[in-house]
Amino acid sequence: MTxxxxxxxxxxxxxxxxxLAEGWSLAVATHLAFCPQCRSRARAASDVGGALxxxxxxxxxxxxxxxxxxxxxxxxxPDEEAGxxxxxxxxTIPEPLRSYVGGDAGSIKWRxxxxxxRQALIRTADKKTSVRLLRIPAGEPVPQxxxxxxxxxxxxxxxxxxxxxxxxxxxxxxxxxxxxxQPTAGPEEDCICxxxxxxxxxxxxxxxxxxxxxxxx
Amino acid sequence: xxxxxxxxxxxxxxxxQGTLRGSPRGWVVATGNRVLKSSPDAARIAQLMSDCIxxxxxxxxxxAFEELFRHFAPRVKSYLQRGGGAAAxxxxxxxxxxVTIWRKAGQFDPARSSASTWVFTIARNLRIDAxxxxxxxxxxxxxxxLVADDEPAADALIEARQAAERxxxxxxxxxxxxxxxxxxxxxxxxxxSAISERLRLPLGTVKSRMxxxxxxxxxxLADSTGEFP
Numbered sequence: 496m497t498x499x500x501x502x503x504x505x506x507x508x509x510x511x512x513x514x515l516a517e518g519w520s521l522a523v524a525t526h527l528a529f530c531p532q533c534r535s536r537a538r539a540a541s542d543v544g545g546a547l548x549x550x551x552x553x554x555x556x557x558x559x560x561x562x563x564x565x566x567x568x569x570x571x572x573p574d575e576e577a578g579x580x581x582x583x584x585x586x587t588i589p590e591p592l593r594s595y596v597g598g599d600a601g602s603i604k605w606r607x608x609x610x611x612x613r614q615a616l617i618r619t620a621d622k623k624t625s626v627r628l629l630r631i632p633a634g635e636p637v638p639q640x641x642x643x644x645x646x647x648x649x650x651x652x653x654x655x656x657x658x659x660x661x662x663x664x665x666x667x668x669x670x671x672x673x674x675x676x677q678p679t680a681g682p683e684e685d686c687i688c689x690x691x692x693x694x695x696x697x698x699x700x701x702x703x704x705x706x707x708x709x710x711x712x
Numbered sequence: 713x714x715x716x717x718x719x720x721x722x723x724x725x726x727x728x729q730g731t732l733r734g735s736p737r738g739w740v741v742a743t744g745n746r747v748l749k750s751s752p753d754a755a756r757i758a759q760l761m762s763d764c765i766x767x768x769x770x771x772x773x774x775x776a777f778e779e780l781f782r783h784f785a786p787r788v789k790s791y792l793q794r795g796g797g798a799a800a801x802x803x804x805x806x807x808x809x810x811v812t813i814w815r816k817a818g819q820f821d822p823a824r825s826s827a828s829t830w831v832f833t834i835a836r837n838l839r840i841d842a843x844x845x846x847x848x849x850x851x852x853x854x855x856x857x858l859v860a861d862d863e864p865a866a867d868a869l870i871e872a873r874q875a876a877e878r879x880x881x882x883x884x885x886x887x888x889x890x891x892x893x894x895x896x897x898x899x900x901x902x903x904x905s906a907i908s909e910r911l912r913l914p915l916g917t918v919k920s921r922m923x924x925x926x927x928x929x930x931x932x933l934a935d936s937t938g939e940f941p
Contacts, residue, residue: 498859505922509904512897513836517846524849531861534851538825538872539879539930544836545829546880547898549754553786554793557803561781564810565774572772573817590852620846665859 498530500666507533511540518624521595521617522647522667522691528589529649529665588651592689595619596628600652600687603628611635617689624693631655631680631688646670649689654681662688755877757783761827762820762873769817781810784828788835794899795839805842809835826876843901875933882932890925893918 502510502523509515510523527534586599595617596603605613613630631637633653648655648668655662657678662668670676680686761783767776788809792802812834820830837848851858883891896902896910904922908915 503919503923504926505904505919508894508922508926509897512894512901513840513848514897514901514903516903517849521849524851528851528855528857529859531859534861536930538829539875539933540926541829541833542826542876542879543883543894543926543929544832544898545826545876546883547895548784548787548791548832548835549758549828549880550883551787551790551794551899554790554799554802556785556789556806560785560803560807561778564781564785564807565778567807567811568774568777568814571814573769574815575818584856586857589857590855591849593855593857595849621844 498526498532498663498665500660500662500668501530502526502533502536502667503669504536506669507537508540508543511537511544516623516693517619517621518626518691518693519645519647521592521619521626522649522689525589525592525649525651525689526665526667528592592651595626605630612637624691626689626691629686629688629690631686633680633684633686634682636677636679643672644693645672646674647689647691648678651687651689653684653686655679655686655688656681754880755873758826758828758873758876762822765813765817765820765827765830766822768814769820777814780813784813784831785810788831791832791835791899792839795901796843797839801842805838806835809838812838823872826873829876839901878932879929882929885932886925886928890921890928893921894925897922 506515506519506523510520515523527537584599586593588596588599593599596615603615605615608614608629611632612635615628617626617628619626628651629637631653637655646669648662648670650662650664650666650668652664655666655668655678657668657676660668661681662678668678761780764773764776764779767773768780785806789802789806792805792809793799797805809831813831816834820827825833840846840848883894886894892911893907896907897904902910904918905915907913908918911918913921
């Protein structure tokens with residue numbers, strides 16, 4: 496499997512800096528699970544944090560700070576070292592997303608979104624983003640929408656076709672308020688993807704717009 | 713004993729007067745708002761810190777942990793204060809970070825990251841949890857669903873530390889404006905939109921400067937490994 500659509504540098508830096516809200520970070524981390532290439536770039540981005548930490552102007556620690564920490568670790572040993580990679584489990588959703596879903600694909604509780612699409616909301620601790628899984632039936636379009644803010648989509652299964660671009664498992668799509676698009680699920684199978692937004696989507700169809708408050712999309 | 717783990721130690725790095733408390737030959741290079749070029753001593757400190765974390769992991773070495781504390785505690789506290797924490801909160805969270813370093817030392821992989829990068833990620837995650845009450849979602853390197861790295865990690869041990877050194881050196885070459893943006897993102901927990909407001913720059917400019925800065929850092933890495941990841 497080769498991922499073709501990657502995380503942009505500025506997003507990756509913000510992720511490693513820790514300044515990205517949890518919802519966006521979940522999309523980035525999910526892509527990273529699929530993409531060794533971006534993981535290597537992510538390591539360079541976290542090295543920026545390490546380098547800046549080395550150069551930071553040191554603060555004065557409290558008197559007795561070291562003693563208190565030594566007291567806290569007294570009589571304890573570090574945790575056991577990490578073991579070998581776990582054996583294949585047949586799961587299809589990678590961590591960290593699997594933990595957020597509460598299990599693998601089988602444990603997703605789908606709800607209707609429009610006529611045939613399905614969605615499952617994912618809870619995060621940040622209040623800025625809405626995070627959801629979408630299931631778009633094979634060959635069908637995602638209702639056409641524009642954005643009031645950015646949107647990150649990571650394909651987990653099937654394919655998403657957007658204009659002349661095809662997004663497959665592991666690919667990430669970054670859209671923003673300048674994009675009005677109508678992605679379509681590939682013809683072979685349903686498309687399952689993780690979608691993160693920070694503002695309600697602008698749907699063209701009045702029917703969908705009227706239903707938006709109930710769909711929480 | 714740590715000495716056995718690290719033959720690189722010099723007298724000033726150990727012994728009663730020799731702890732990393734002081735500033736021998738100017739290895740504390742942080743001044744003002746400009747990142748300075750790292751010195752050869754910085755490379756030795758990096759090696760020492762890496763060895764100290766391994767010594768904690770392998771033999772619960774308290775002397776090694778003290779060295780880690782002396783080097784990292786003042787930096788981590790400073791980092792936590794810049795992220796918006798009051799001094800008392802930063803002190804408490806710094807102590808929590810140090811205890812976490814002790815506890816998780818076995819997870820540190822010198823082939824994957826430098827000591828300071830590893831410590832940074834621990835402090836960062838605790839800060840996100842404490843100040844924003846959020847998590848920092850991360851891959852699980854042992855997850856069977858994870859798509860594995862293609863390249864075998866031959867010589868990776870040297871590479872991880874060298875990569876960190878190169879990033880550090882390239883960082884010093886960035887313009888003040890680029891460094892300022894990185895510092896706001898990494899230290900002050902500012903989102904791209906917040907940075908754009910703070911610096912009165914269009915959001916697109918903030919993004920493109922981040923990309924440009926990161927491009928230069930990656931170029932510095934590529935010049936050493938021959939690949940441009």
